[in-house]
Amino acid sequence: MGYNGGMQTPITVFAIAGSLRAASLNLALLRAITQLAPAEFTIRIDTGLGHLPLFNPDLDADSLPAVTAMRDAILAADVLMLASPEYAHGVSGPMKNALDWMVSNTSFIDKPLVLLNTSPRATHAQAALRETVLTMSARLIDDACISLPLLGSGLDAEGIAAHPGLRQDLLTMLQRIKLFL
């Protein structure tokens, strides 16, 4: 590795929570990660999921600002993080809608990607998400994908970031991303 004056290479992350709920645990988890991430990480949390139209292949994705904004944010990031709730053993509708919009552009191809799960019980959605993103040719960072027992914990973003065990799990996750890149 070359000498770079002690500066660490910046790592940019784009993170999407698959819930539109104001008190979403998935969003809280992403916020916690932004709070505890080492300075070399720049993490941007998506705010556009709820503005995407329902997926319709007849529409011209390039002329839909919400679609191109999400596509460009993913393309610009070194890593994509997805955190989706499980609804009735499936991926949330808003998250699947976003993924379907991204199929026909190149944003997922070879994109390093991490799946985060706020409930170890929610195995169906994680498995389905995994299958979908691999089908979309993302590069899953397997050892950085984690399920944390947040459901029912009553923790918000600050509480997650301050919890010693969760904090350590999330720092390990970020370290594994760094090693992967």
Ligand SMILES: Cc1cc2nc3c(=O)[nH]c(=O)nc-3n(C[C@H](O)[C@H](O)[C@H](O)COP(=O)(O)O)c2cc1C
């Ligand atoms: C309509 C609905 C269906 C759900 N189905 C499941 C399920 O099948 N499996 C599960 O583990 N949790 C299920 N849950 C619980 C949610 O995954 C959980 O509340 C999660 O925290 C929601 O994500 P959020 O906090 O980011 O909004 C369901 C919740 C709702 C509202």
